[in-house]
Amino acid sequence: MWVNILVCLLTHLIAGMSVSFDQSFSCYADSGNFTTNTTYAKNLDFILHSLPNNVSEHGGFFTVTVGQGSNKAYALGLCRGDLTSYVCHSCVKFAADDLRARCPNQKEAVSWSSDPPCILHYANRHFFKMLELYPTTFVHNNRDISSNLPQFDTVWESLMDSVVTKASNGSSTLKYATGKANFTASKTIYALTQCNPKLAHNDCDSCLRELVSFYKVCCHQKQGARIQNPNCWLGWDLHGFYVPNPATTAPSLSPPLAPVSKILIRSLLSWMNEKSDEKKLNKSIWVPSLSAALGLALFSACCFFLWKRINIQEDKGDTQEVQLLDLVLGSVPHENSSGDFNLENVGRSLDFPSIQLDILQAATNNFCDENKLGQGGFGLVYKGTLPNGKEIAVKRLSITSDQGLLEFKNEVILIAKLQHRNLVRLLGCCLEKNEMLLVYEFMPNRSLDVLLFDSSLAMQLTWQKRFSIIKGIARGIMYLHEDSRLRIIHRDLKASNVLLDHDMNPKISDFGMAKIFGRDQNQANTNRIVGT
Template sequence: MRISTVFINLLVIVLSVLSPMTEAQQPNYLNHDCRNTATFSVNSTTYRANRDSLLSLLRSNGNHETGFYNTIAGRSPNMVYGLFLCRGDVSSGICQACVIIAAYNISQLCPVGISAVIWYDECLLRYSNQNIFSVLVEEPSFSMYSIRSVTQEVRFNQLATALVVMNVTATRAANAPSGSNKVATEEAQFSSSPTVYTLVHCTPDLSSSDCSTCLQGAIANLSDCCNGRQGGRVLKPSCTVRYDVDPFYGQTAVATPPPPTQEQETQNNSNSIIILVASLSAVFGLAVVSASGFFIWRRRNNQEHREHSRDQLLDMVEGRILNEHSTETFSAENVGNSQEFPSIQLDTLQAATNHFSHENKLGEGGFGPVYKGTLADGKEIAVKRLSRTSGQGLVEFKNEVMLIARLQHRNLVRLLGCCLEKNEKLLVYEFMPNRSLDVFLFDSNLAEQLDWEKRINIIKGIARGIMYLHEDSRLRIIHIYLKASNVLLDHKMNPKISDFGMARIFGDDRNQANTNRVVGTYGYMAPEYAMEGLFSIKSDVFSFGVILLEIISGKKNNGFHLSESGESLLTFAWKLWSKGEGMKVVDQLLAPSCVVSEAVKCIHIGLLCVQADPADRPTMSSVVVMLASDAMMLPSPAEPASYVGRAVAEPTESSSNDGVFSINEVTASIFSPR
């Protein structure tokens, strides 16, 4: 156990001795957020010192009689604003214990976050470099619901009761006198439904109108997330709402206890000081002994961890760690010399990316964010940072290292190295200054930069890259995860295929396989893969056909049906092509530069690639020949499949709040327009 954790736990024990109202329980963690905020450099001692000073001030005022306290630390431009709010029914001892643990944990969960918020059942704590006092803040927003569902008979009545009662309760809380605790509770029963208990709470510094706005938004989110559940809540930085069929608040939830008399306060303070000095002396002694042992252990552990990480990387590249998607066992002989593929130290990548600062973030990939970095010699790189807690992410990490490290083609993004240190999994790629194809293709302003010549070159480059994977590389590789956002563009707008985390490896004698782990983006997946888990080289051909039609039309296949009479882009293109009106598919921005014969041929090839039967689709080598030839006769395509695949989710990064919930609740994010 880390020494700081020992100290915090012992301090909570001390507080439980000092306050007879404190219950013997740890605060119930709910969620936190610091992912979407800017970060400060670990070398930025001024802001860190101010942040730490602020957290110390919040801890020392955790027993504030109102359960709410805000303060600042430092001076501009490194000033830090912070506050905490405890639930209206918790005792001062529980409140202070919650604030102490929240202040410690937020500094551990968000070590370089310029702003952050953490929620517990008993309190919330926030800090920021911007003024957050008397300011309504509704994002980030999270919903949580009870895993226990209710019967259909009472489902409507229960939620309806909760929402009606909450709206009345919200008005009462919002209209509370300025500076008072803006919290209100109510219980009610409708028809044969069980009694519903509700609680709403705003930070007391909000105006009545801002409190009402926050609570009404939270109640609306509650109706979206929690229908059919016995309980639910929505967490926002400025307010929270909750309902349940079981009582969860005490009788003092809406009452602020009267302040003690001067005589009582003097006597309590004298007793508290005596107990505090004795208790902290014991804690300090234990801390000194534990700290000595901890730092000796840490130095030894870091050295062992770095050596283990280097060995693990060599095992991975040389094929001694088997790829879960592979159908072969690879040896160092058929994969290559591991010395060709470098391991890059963590501190080098931290310095290059300014410690993975928000300003350097390029985007969010399927299994983690991607950051721009600049090495000491001026070379620009892109660093994919896989989730620290995702077991799934480790599979994709192994896959990328084993595959793309050994692939060399001008239309595949180049992997420069990787890092396995301190529970980090980092992949380092060549930097693509023009980002991904979808950024240009589906933006009406940027799409003008993709004239016909650039688009046809991008189509041909993608085709060559896939053909290399299927036929010309030392291994037969099925990408599986082809889509416009996984096609990167270099400074000359040349395409490079990326993201090999989901790729499959086939032996020379295998053409098809199946999986029960279907992961991808609906709209790019071949129907046989989406519905049956079957994949082959023809699955990639289908995805290529979708990308080709998107490049020609400037429209996304995914979601196209929402604006075009329920049709997919594929069906829409096929109907127009069948009627001899294929040019109506072409993006109007291409009118000045488009070569009609090439455009019609590309649409024809795209339709051949997206046919329902994989056997009818051409191979990628045939596609490359078709694109290069002006005289080749092409077969007529069949109508693309219209199918509804099973529910398939984008691969997601396991964030700090994934899977963290109490026994009776699970967490779901609510993303609102910014």
């Protein structure tokens, strides 16, 4: 432990002498612009000038509001829980200067520094307690986990669950946690999580778990990474990168049980050693030794049966995941994928829930016609309600049909990898009893074409709402074309594939025809007619 503390302190001292920041930022165009020398500009200048001192002097977190009415400016600064005052001050100051240069006229912007991490967010609205999950940024180590990846994933997920729980249960001034766990005899995973302390417990938990779910999208197999959004961040590495503090350390995780075969071998060797020494022991010692050997054998047998039972349960639970993996990696042609894109890596990095068929049958009243929302090239879409009251939309395709199989695979590959507020969200899938089902968030205002081509409903679409929908669609397409990790061309964008949520926010759906492009690719030929 002392070695880790010294390494981290040395890192901070070096950073204090010459601080270098890996900076990410986002300028919010939707919030409007301001001009120089206006009241809002002066209020913002005052905030950004004073924020580094205030954050460093108040334990690494500070919020401030200046001005009145439409000229009111809000700002939040947050440093990682173990940063020294000097490094925290330097990080926030660098972020403030960087944002003013990169977003000179935007009323709202956010900046992240990955190492050492800090967040600076300013706006013309009150956002301190709001859960905002986008945009999400990340940096990762270029080195991969070369062996024991399944074991790494298991230990990683347990460790993250521990530190997320610890951080979200923090105080109104600090929601921060660290932890570590061994995944081999010589390698340890170190993890850190932190939230904006203004967030409620549940919001902090949701924020961090959103980042955890992003792991398979951005950083699977990586030895270390930092992932962050405007409200929280998490990081991990195979070396200590933070200063441990007992008050913020999550409970230690018990190392995984040794494989049963090793337990049995060790038990047998122990018993044989005792037998070989038996003649050297007197009678008073022989009886306890035999009792110990029998006890150890009994313990080993119990472990064996427990292990078998767990494995059987895991095998049952893994059946659908194996089916899905076979589907994605199977012999179905993947013309929609670019030649230089590794389909195997995409398939193996899928990470979303497998939902049982009986749950979806109950949610949709056994796919009754009354719950039918529509029909497309993929198949029928039904509305459903889960036991917890959450409304969902379920796409249904029979697995015995060739029609839509490629579209199903394409949709699974792409939407599982994409996260944006203007793209429909995939919640899970189901492959049981010749059924192939995809489960999405429910869009109560249906698709855009319903409103556009119904004269009574079209009256609801004021010009302001229409313009907001146009901008939302454009943001989604810009993300697909330029900002996502993959370059994706939708190829079937139409009003019926734009869904509207409760607040009439547009979300692009139906990626069955989409095509993945290489970063340097600007044209391609298709082998089949697609689109409408």
